[in-house]
Ligand code: ATP
């Protein structure tokens with residue numbers, strides 16, 4: 529049976545997976561410093577979890593959901609994003625209870641699924657690192673969360689990431705702006721793309737987010753949401769800007785950035801970087817003070833972001849950043865003949881149990897091929913094990929680089945491999 533992976537999916541093979549692990553390790557480390565703990569929620573949820581929160585008229589819900597009816601006739605969706613499931617879990621597990629320390633800060637990493645047209649940096653199964661903080665309306669939370677993403681990029685050595693900032697204000701500000709935007713766009717309706725003509729009816733802010741050239745042209749002179757912020761919204765936005773300045777995190781304001789999900793209010797942001805001449809958003813997020821209530825939890829402010837792992841790796845690649853990935857084998861055992869099979873097994877096991885990375889030949893190959901393997905695995909030391917070594921109970925341990933050698937008994941290796949390696953210099 530010849531089979532191919534589904535369109536828009538990827539196999540992450542050895543050689544590549546080390547990079548994923550490295551990036552995830554750095555992210556865990558950075559998130560832990562900000563007192564985030566991991567949460568793992570299901571890869572699939574009831575359809576309503578996303579339909580309600582992400583927004584009935586959003587591209588994600590109208591076009592991109594992987595939804596189906598299971599054998600029990602339940603309407604199920606593979607998660608297209610991480611926040612809705614985490615909010616569902618927050619409410620279902622009563623993390624709002626007074627005995628749970630606030631803010632509740634959680635991160636996740638894993639697959640997301642969207643039925644999109646696959647292209648560079650856009651897949652149908654992709655991976656996100658995401659974080660959510662519940663229970664703080666303090667603009668300092670907005671800023672420390674953006675600073676955390678910024679610190680992650682810096683730690684990975686990524687250069688030229690631009691923080692783009694905007695505010696959607698509170699519900700009242702947004703409603704006032706919505707009307708002004710409709711008034712502005714209505715006379716231009718005929719010039720908009722089909723999608724945006726629909727958006728104008730359902731969710732006019734979305735028109736600002738369109739990537740179609742005709743839409744971009746139409747919204748170029750649109751009123752700015754920042755002119756519609758009420759006092760509370762303005763104060764929040766000003767505080768965020770002051771604190772970003774205080775931390776010396778550079779940003780630009782883009783009043784046409786509105787984000788593709790319906791649940792945001794106040795601060796929204798993207799980290800954008802250029803890859804091969806085009807702008808790519810790697811990380812996007814914002815404040816969602818109404819979302820916990822949507823899930824019938826108590827009124828709880830929230831803030832979070834999602835960061836695309838494929839795009840992050842693309843940028844690391846494009847910027848030629850060398851990741852400090854773990855190095856090769858500590859020991860390779862070349863095996864000569866059936867009579868050395870068991871001794872080779874014992875030897876590598878003893879070395880592995882002492883915490884070293886060891887491999888042996890299991891394919892009965894010619895020595896030359898085995899030595900090639902030792903080189904391919906960047907083995908630091910090499911032992912050749914045949915009938916005579918088994919008989920004498922003694923082997924030569926060789927430094928595979930300097931060719932320095934030392935004689936050692938099996939017992940010595942079992943007792944203290946590190947000591948033998950030390951003798952090799
Ligand atoms: P875009 O405008 O690029 O479609 P989006 O607004 O749909 O992005 P979000 O839903 O905010 O993106 O997701 C957060 C991040 O996840 C994005 O900034 C991006 O890095 C990544 N991402 C989103 N969709 C995909 C995809 N189909 N394949 C790979 N990464 C993705």
Ligand code: MG
Pocket residue numbers: 788
């Ligand atoms: Mg999208």
